[in-house]
Amino acid sequence: MLHKIGLEEHFAIPETLGCSEKYFPKEVWPKFSKHILDLMEIRINQMDENGMEMMILSLNSPAIQAIYDRKEAVEVAKKANDIMAEAIAKNPKRFRGFAALPMQDPDAAIMELHRSVKELGCVGVLVNGYSQIDSQDEYKYLDDPIYRPFWAEVEKLDVPFYMHPREPMPCNSKMLAGHPWLDGAAWSFGVETATHTLRLMCSGIFDEFPNLKYILGHLGETLPFCIWRTANRIRKENRGIPAKRALPEYMEQNMWLTTSGQFRTAALWNTIMEFGADRILFATDFPFEEVKDACVWFDNCSISENDRVKIGRDNIIKLFNLT
């Protein structure tokens, strides 16, 4: 279809480029790094060739979340947001953006959130999972009490929050010892991000801020497949969980799921069967995935044309109030 809008479309700035290097074979890296840095011709050409009207841009991963020095995190986030805003200003019909935020410093994160939305025109915020704080080895998940004011502000500003994957802390990924091919997008991204999302749901965040709009990539990081079982077990042994409602209700009412990197029709159908097509949004995960691969699959997968238009465009316009 034409006029698709993509929701997980990354760029990098020189300060964050290195984060992505490990995910690419050496021979591919020069081409990749050129693609991810580009916010002009290369990207727009690919969009034109594949029927994408707009990308809602976001910084690569983990980027800011891995800069444990608070001050540096704040500065790099600002710089990234400024560069992104500039690119959007040059092509306002083709780009919008998610703010990157220095979650190491919750107050600064709130300030940068404000600045990004109110001054730079960001339409949402994307955070790459937990953030390291003050040292390489300290980290906090977003269900930590220090983030309650942040969530309050996200709800108040009424902008969608995108929970993007990053790799687990080394201390949390020993299960994969000896199997580096399972690092990152192949496997550990999904475990980390689904777990983080479960922590948030269980912590009662969505009871406290019932209007949060929360986006997950990769068709929900396996949660559409297994959330029934998780909820079924918790119903039987709740062990004092703070969440007031059954977990699937938060997914039904607060979450949207994108197709980034999950170009698979069976998984898409599982997701539609659990949450309905209104909750699904198109995304490519460029440049970690090819725009073309995402688009050829999406344009031809066995869903109704009505749902294709909704997932590929209309749901996104509605969720982000794009005009």
Added chain:
Amino acid sequence: MLHKIGLEEHFAIPETLGCSEKYFPKEVWPKFSKHILDLMEIRINQMDENGMEMMILSLNSPAIQAIYDRKEAVEVAKKANDIMAEAIAKNPKRFRGFAALPMQDPDAAIMELHRSVKELGCVGVLVNGYSQIDSQDEYKYLDDPIYRPFWAEVEKLDVPFYMHPREPMPCNSKMLAGHPWLDGAAWSFGVETATHTLRLMCSGIFDEFPNLKYILGHLGETLPFCIWRTANRIRKENRGIPAKRALPEYMEQNMWLTTSGQFRTAALWNTIMEFGADRILFATDFPFEEVKDACVWFDNCSISENDRVKIGRDNIIKLFNLT
């Protein structure tokens, strides 16, 4: 439907009963412990009431896998297998069994495997994930080279291997800190067991032993939903993975997936869409799940009557050569 056969139907012996206590609210524990110890009336009554002809029994989890003392592990495994064999002998039309094995001692495991299959008539083997060895803190996954002779023997005996969940090592579950409601079947079982299975596939086990028959519970522990993405990423950056084929091929050709604890039609359809109904087997996860809940769901879920008979019975008879 009548004459269903169940594939993940646990019992305990006094030595392993304690393993399951933590999963139950105190007020439920007396009833539960009575159910899991019973290998006679209670169980058969429940089967009769719900159209189950046969249970293929297995010990609870982690049981043997958590007995780090090798000698004790060998003894308790033998005792459990003997008790199970006795129960089967009393009701040979209603019970068959999976052997429990002391994987702490690979040679002893092979010997007990032989004894269980050849002398006791076990139709398969069920292992609860990794095993602790010699101390609480040492453990090995089954892709470890010390287990190659074991896999060779399983293939040679041509009996199905059931990879049953257990909780991650404490050092592997810090991601859930502060969220005990996500322990066990609610979440960490699935992560642990899917990861273990991926380790096995990636290690080349199924290239070396191409006739292994490998069973996963819980509709594949999320792998039907996400294996395409894992394979897609590995195809792009293989990082020297030993596996010779794409991971989904092992699932198509070496694996069977049971419905234990995943009484959810959308997930069942995802699994059928990825691997076909021939690869799906009925199971309840009794007594952690109610026989009735499993059966009412399965008897009424929206699949063809032809597939219901296959999943509920015929596939199992064929896979296990039951007569």
Added chain:
Amino acid sequence: MLHKIGLEEHFAIPETLGCSEKYFPKEVWPKFSKHILDLMEIRINQMDENGMEMMILSLNSPAIQAIYDRKEAVEVAKKANDIMAEAIAKNPKRFRGFAALPMQDPDAAIMELHRSVKELGCVGVLVNGYSQIDSQDEYKYLDDPIYRPFWAEVEKLDVPFYMHPREPMPCNSKMLAGHPWLDGAAWSFGVETATHTLRLMCSGIFDEFPNLKYILGHLGETLPFCIWRTANRIRKENRGIPAKRALPEYMEQNMWLTTSGQFRTAALWNTIMEFGADRILFATDFPFEEVKDACVWFDNCSISENDRVKIGRDNIIKLFNLT
């Protein structure tokens, strides 16, 4: 779910009661005739017991469409609409109505359409297929040129049109000779109504009146399953078909499909896969089907809770502008 709204909920008046008698075994008729005549307690009790907030009422079939005398048709239609309006006035929160129209006389049909919508408050119009005109043996389908002004008026008033089944003319049902069990809802209703709908699409009605809102019962009378094939054949040999677009586009953009009498999850999924959940509306086909059968199925079928609310209520409120 609570607060369901039903879209194909029939009543009869003494003048039309006889039309339905043939569909019922003698022993059931007294109870049935009581149910279909009732527009008060019996009906509301059934709704209350099954979570239905509202029925959008319609006369039984073929009723007016089989009264070949124009004048009589006009009178009976008026009487039926008046009786219905009275019932709605007594329970405005529980009932709305589709107008019955004397299509034998296109001008009178337009006048009654106006009166029903503007004076009686009808929210749509329901016609039982072709109408016999002037004699038992003359009949016209609604793609006949004499009905173009009628369609223009329906579009202008912006009220949904429900194409309800009736049996084929005797001269059109000889294929079933000797097989009376295939008459009516069992088989010939569907063939007749799907064919009539295809005639309308092929005739270019939806090109001329692109804002028509057209409703089909019984999940689209098999069209979701086979419209691709019909369109594929017409694309290859169009033989001068007047329709300007591919037939599925009319279904995507002009049609809504109800669950009346088709309480089957696989067919519902086929319909969602072809047209999306926004196009599907709840209906029971009471009293030809039991309210309870329709509701128990719908409340439990394997769709997302989000879609259940849309299909069961929200889509209908939106389509009919109910307030």
Added chain:
Amino acid sequence: MLHKIGLEEHFAIPETLGCSEKYFPKEVWPKFSKHILDLMEIRINQMDENGMEMMILSLNSPAIQAIYDRKEAVEVAKKANDIMAEAIAKNPKRFRGFAALPMQDPDAAIMELHRSVKELGCVGVLVNGYSQIDSQDEYKYLDDPIYRPFWAEVEKLDVPFYMHPREPMPCNSKMLAGHPWLDGAAWSFGVETATHTLRLMCSGIFDEFPNLKYILGHLGETLPFCIWRTANRIRKENRGIPAKRALPEYMEQNMWLTTSGQFRTAALWNTIMEFGADRILFATDFPFEEVKDACVWFDNCSISENDRVKIGRDNIIKLFNLT
């Protein structure tokens, strides 16, 4: 996939070629007529290019069924079967065949059935619906009592019977008056063939001959979508139907459904959800459909690789005992 076997793959002989002319625009006819007459290079080239190992051939439609002169019907059937047998003998690894039968003369039909299977090596029989007998206007459906000995013989020989579409008798297709674009494969084929199949099921044929193997093309001619409703209505008002069982049971146990001309994934899923993948067989409907269209769709549609191999090949080998 490679090595696909096709089940509805037509040829013509000069005597039957004219039957197909009306379905093609004039400019396409020369190419089409060359294709349908060819039983050598053209066909095998197309198979090679699209991964088809074998075609099970059948005569075009209506062919023999429309030759109302009994003697001529017998002769043309014999000739067609002989020509087909010769082509098979030249390429036994690429072709097998369905016998064409002169159903106008039930005794002769049985004799030709015997000769075809026993002497010519036909693996099944394909009949194009009802047959005209003795005059243009007389016709009999296959539930007529005169065909009981024929069905007995089919069951005894244990060869599958393929019910192929033909157009309704003119007296049975007045519903389409003025809409020639709905004739044939676009619409009336399906109505006719589904109705004929319902007649057979209702008549009790499958009770009398419970081992009949009955094949329907076009994914079951809409029956997978609507048979639940038909059965539901008959359960409520059976009106003395001879069939002893619910109609879906005959479909589950006696029928197989092919993909001919229905290259649509949503309809395929509906069919799998109702009858399971074991009951589905690959077919193209060549040369009315392109081999390439059928194969590109089938090779890429969203089903499991395991089911693809079954539907595309293994189910067919099993059903026809191909070696």
